[in-house]
Amino acid sequence: MPIKTYLDLLEDSDVKHWYENLRRGSKVHGDLSLKRLKAFCKWSGLSPKEIVSRAKESIKDFQHLVEDYVSYLEREGKSPAYIGNLLKPIRSWLEYNHAPRLASIKITNSGVNITTLEERVPTKEELARIFRFLKPRERVAAALLAFAGLRIEVLGNYDGTDGLVLGDLPELVIGEKTISYKKVPTMIIVRPTLSKAGHRYFTFLSSEGCDYLKEYLESRMSNGERLTEKSPVISPYRSTEKSFLYATKVGDLIRTGI
Structure with a gap:
């Protein structure tokens, strides 16, 4: 055929x-x-x-x-x-x-x-320079990978049907207009459906990463978005019908910013 x-x-x-x-x-x-x-x-x-x-x-x-x-x-x-x-x-x-x-x-x-022969881990100075040039959403995505050690597929899976939500950060507090934390560094729980190994585990987002996330989420709130525990940590593009970014789009988001 x-x-x-x-x-x-x-x-x-x-x-x-x-x-x-x-x-x-x-x-x-x-x-x-x-x-x-x-x-x-x-x-x-x-x-x-x-x-x-x-x-x-x-x-x-x-x-x-x-x-x-x-x-x-x-x-x-x-x-x-x-x-x-x-x-x-x-x-x-x-x-x-x-x-x-x-x-x-x-x-x-x-x-x-x-x-990967020519690849290497960026220095602190190079990483800081990258973060300075990233936009808020890109900065948060990069921080979650760099500081919390998350895989891209945790932020948004292969087909955009699942991803990290605010409820996966149990120490994050959603106020009327502001975001705060019960503890910093703050805990991130990765559900089995997002884990490559298929089991639940937790990690932590550093103080710097918490600041980036707070700034980004508060900007979404000021633009009229109502955040809940089910809201995606990284919001999808407006043109998509999916609740989460595709994993490939998360990678593109960071690469475009860099």
Whole structure:
């Protein structure tokens, strides 16, 4: 079948069941797996059903095909981690269909994270300079990551359906026109639905971060917003129907400010 987008793969009922099964564990993982399987289908010219039949006919020949795929990706300059991630849904799809397993496939420099080789933690001076140039909402988002150690997906999840709310800061007090704290640094509780490990944990926002958050929330109040325990800590864009920012939008928010 001609494949134009990764969603075309869902016309195959077996693919749809595999995809929905993955998505029950993680929406992000399910969507990425479908896109990555589509990438292999496009390169190889095989449909998902043909991938399974090829593997069952001769796992050796199919192994060689996948090894050729890896060689192609390396010539294209793709990172080892990127290539490894593209292979995972192929293995998953074969396993789901009870096809023979692929043998280990070596990837050049697989133990080296090339994308982070030049990365480093900013100095205090650099961090202070970044905060000075950020707008209030951007500043709070950056402070929650830098000072409280939160993941971007805690502020707003993959599809914008959940995120950190004011009720997750039990020591924050919402007044009529002002924000105050029972204790500083103030506690942040991360609910299981926002935790990568799937369990509840807590962290703390520093005094500087508390000041940024207070300023930001009070500006929202002065603009007429009624804050409650269910209000998102980082408000979504006005044009969106979602209650929270998408995780990608949170990252864009900070990068744009920097």
